Every structure is written in C-alpha cells, then in structure tokens.
Amino acid sequence: MFEVRSRWKKVVLQVVLTLLVLPYLFPLVVMVQGSLAGAGVSNFRAVVDVPGFWRFFVNSGIIAASVIAIVYVVAMLASYGFAKLRIFGREVYFWILLACLTLPEVVLLAPLFTTDQKLNLYNTYWSVLLPLAALQVPFAVLLTRNFINGLPDELFEAFRVDGAGTVRTFRNLVVPLTRPIAAAVIIFSLIGAWNDYLMPLVFLQSPNMQTITLVPQFFVGEFNNDQTKILASALITAIPEIVAYLGLQRLFERGLTAGAVK
C-alpha cells in the first residue's frame, strides 16, 4: 500500500512502525517484569503452591467447554432450520433471536440473581454457563445461517430426493460442510466464555467454583496485596490464552472477526 522507494525511507517506515507497536508491547513487558520483581521466580512458585490454584483453570475449562458445546449444537441445528427448511414466519423467529445480540449481560443481573436462588442454581456452573451460552447463540446463528445460506440448494435437494431425512442431511451434509464457520463459532465462544468476568463474579461465590478471571482478586486477599505475586498469577493465567492464540493464530483472527466481514 505504502510505497517507499529509497532505502532510507524504508528504514524510516520500519522505525515508525516499531515505535507505534511498542505501546502495545509495554503492558506485557510490565506484566513479566512486575511478576519477577522482588522475590523473582519464587513469586511463581508461591502462586502455584496456593492450594486450589489449578482449580480456577479446571473451572474455566469446564465452563468454556460446556458453553462451546451448547452454542455449537444449538446454533448448528437452528441455522440449518433457518437456512434450508420450511418455517412459517421464519424472519420473525430470526429477529426474536437477533434482538438478544446487543444485550449487555449486566441487564440479566437482577432477574438471574433472584431466579438462581429460587432454583438453587446459585454458585453452580449452570448459573454462569447458561446465560453465557444464551448470549452467544444469536451471534452464532447469524454467522452459521449466512454460511449455510451460501451452500447450493441443489446439494440439499439431492439428499432429499435420495430419501435422506433431515437428520441424515444434517449429519452428512451440514456438519461436514460447515467446518470453516464452526471453527469461528468455537473460537469466539471460547474467548467469550473464558474471558468473561461479570457472571462468575456475581454467581460463583466459593473459591473452588471460581474461574481464572477471578484469580487476581483472589490473590489480592491471599497475598495481602503483594503486587508481584498478583502479577505472577496474572501472567500464569494469561499464558494458556497466548499459547492458544499463537498456535491457532489464523483461526483466532478469523473467528473473532467473522461477524463483521462478509
């Protein structure tokens, strides 16, 4: 895009880019450096040795995996229905779903809080993963419906003519062909569930149920506000995300931006 001919200008371009990127690196450097301050590497040991530290990861894993499973199954079924099957008043149902798209989760606080207590769901995984899944489904349906719409009708007709029922069509045609968009759905559900803070904050009270986003707060109490240990805990909780991103770079970039590019 930017065209520079002379070698000198190329160097200038590179330097400008580097200077612009440095602020993005800075907080990450602060995190690493801060976590090594004071007691050095033993900060990490102290964090890891706290009983139940890995429990946060297990909880986040369980919640994220469940949200992904629910969102994937529910959204796939619905998008197949919306895109290729006969539904009277199709767009009405679709808009009912889409209206949830913009919903800030904080709006759900008051009713969920009272309902969870009535149904004894308070402080269970369900109290977090059900609302998270419900908030992710509309966007997943939007994405996958658009994708399935783009599949040629003739494929579906061939299956129908062949006597294949909707279940077989779904299993043998929809599921294999939607893999590219399924990857996007899985990634954004993962990020949404893994990074969510408000729902676990409000609905998971006992530390053995809590997720990794509550780790910093847990350690503020645990280590008497010792910043180095808190930063060490932040770094340890950030590592899986960074590794996952670096390993699946393309999937992450596509998954998180799939909604905005057609």
Added chain:
Amino acid sequence: MPQVATGGNPKGAQTSSPGRRWRPARAWHPKVPGVPGATSGRRGVKIASGIPWIMPALVLCVGLVYYCIGYTGLISTWSWDGISPNPEHVGAGNYSAIVHDPLFWGAVWHTLIFFAVTFTIQTFLGLLFAVLLHSKVKLAGIYKVVIFTPVVLAPAIMAPVFREMFSPTGQLNSVLHAIGLGVLEQPWIGQTSTALPAIMAITIWEFTGFTFVLYYAALSQIDNAIIEAARLDGAGNLRVITRIVWPNVAGTTFALATLGLIGALKTFDIPWLVTSAGPDYATNFLGTYIYQQIIQLDHVGYGAALSVILLVIAVIFGVVLQLWRNRRADH
C-alpha cells in the same frame, strides 16, 4: 454450477437404494437446459419443517433472555432490596428518579465520550497498522501478533497489570521520567482528570488489534490495479489512502462504529477493576453503575430500571446495525 445440479453425477444417485426410486424421476436432472418444467423437481419432495430445529435455540434464548428482560421490567417498578418478600410497588418511580440522577447522566456522558475517543483513535491506528503492514516491511508477522494479542487476553486478568502500570510509582511514570518527560508524571488513575483517559487508553490497547485485523482483511480486497493507476497519475501515499483506501473500507468502518458503540454500552470489566468506577465516579459507566446499585447497594429495583434503559439504548443500536447489514447484503 455445482456438480449435483448438472444431473451428471449426483452423489445421492449412486448411493440410493432401489426401494427409494419411486420419487419423481425428473428430479435427477432438475436443471437440464431446455427441458420444460425442469425446475419442478424442487416441488417433487416436500421440504421438511424447520420448527423442531430452531426450537432449542428459541427455548434457550427466549426462555432465558426474554424471561430475564420481562422480569427486569417487572422489578424496575419496585423499590426492592432483593430479599424482602413484599417489595413496594412504585410504578415509574425509579425511572423518574433516574432522570434526575446526576450519576446516571454522568455514566451516559462517559459512555458517549468514551466511544467517540476510543473509536476515533482505534480507527486511525487500526487503519494505519493495516496499511503499514500491507506495505513491504520486515517482520510483519511479529508486529501483527503484538497488536492482536491484547484482543485475546481477558481484561480481568490484565487489570492488575494496568493498576500497577498507571500507579504513581508505576512503570508509565518511570518511562516518562527516563525519556525526559518527567513533567508529565502524575497519578494517572488516582485523579478525576486522567482516570477516564486511562480507561480509554486501556480499551484502545485492547481493541486496536480487532480493528486492525478487520481493516487488514478489507485492504486485501482492494483491487491493486486501481492503486497502480492512481500512482501512475502521480498520486502520493497520502492521496492513495484518503481517496482510494478510505472510501473502499467504509463498510468496515461503519461495522466497527456500531460494534464499538454497543461495546461502549457494555463496558464493565476495565473501569470496575482498574479504577472501581472512580475516583469520585469519574469512570462510572452504565454497567458499573448497575452492578453497584444491584449487588453492592441492594437497590435492585433502581438497578433494574437502569438495566431497562440500557437495554432500550442497546436494542436501538442493534437494530441500526442489522438494518445496515441487510442493506449491505442487498448490494
């Protein structure tokens, strides 16, 4: 044309059992050119109802979200602490109190200014990075990773890092001191004048990568021939960007604006964890205000009314987004 439609070698034809052959034969060649009624095969087999397929999604979303919205609406007419069995019904009382609540208007104002500033700077930086990384620079992959990594990190996990960084003895002030800008040192998140800008800076750090990736993808779509032609006509870099690149990514910009607006309305994690919505409510947003009212102050009715207002604003923007998306799809 997909291979099945040609009728030449449909996969289904080979695998079908003889017992199913009674279905209309012409469906095998539904689109043979010149054959009258060639497309009627489509009507040969009735398409199944999709209602059972969309049911799980509807049950989950309507059952949970709409139930909650209805319940919130109901609670918003009560004066309630969340526990007492007999809440006092106050009708629209909460709403009229909100209209006269300076903290509510403060939160709305913060949301608007937060959106305006973060969106403008992210757009500028995101597009700039996209253009620079589309040019011939070295190590483009590494720059890309550095810019995008913040997008995948949980704000809640980064919050303690930013508290540390922006503290009076933090790394930001050290760096300013080291590069001779010691006069700029200040308690960034400890005073009302700089707390909101600090929150904005964190958000920009967090989401520029998202803006960048979208623009990066959009730039790949621009036909290089147009740019070449402009260059031959003597257009410089700046002119190419303002006259060709910018208009060509207008769709992306609009999408980012709408997503940014909805994101601004949802803002909670960063102001809550970094500045606790303070000092003196300087970084109070609708999300943090609702949380405070419902969870901390037990003003559940008032918080519910705030939620309804937030919901109405969000839905209005959501509808705008959808209308725009549909219009764009038609083109």
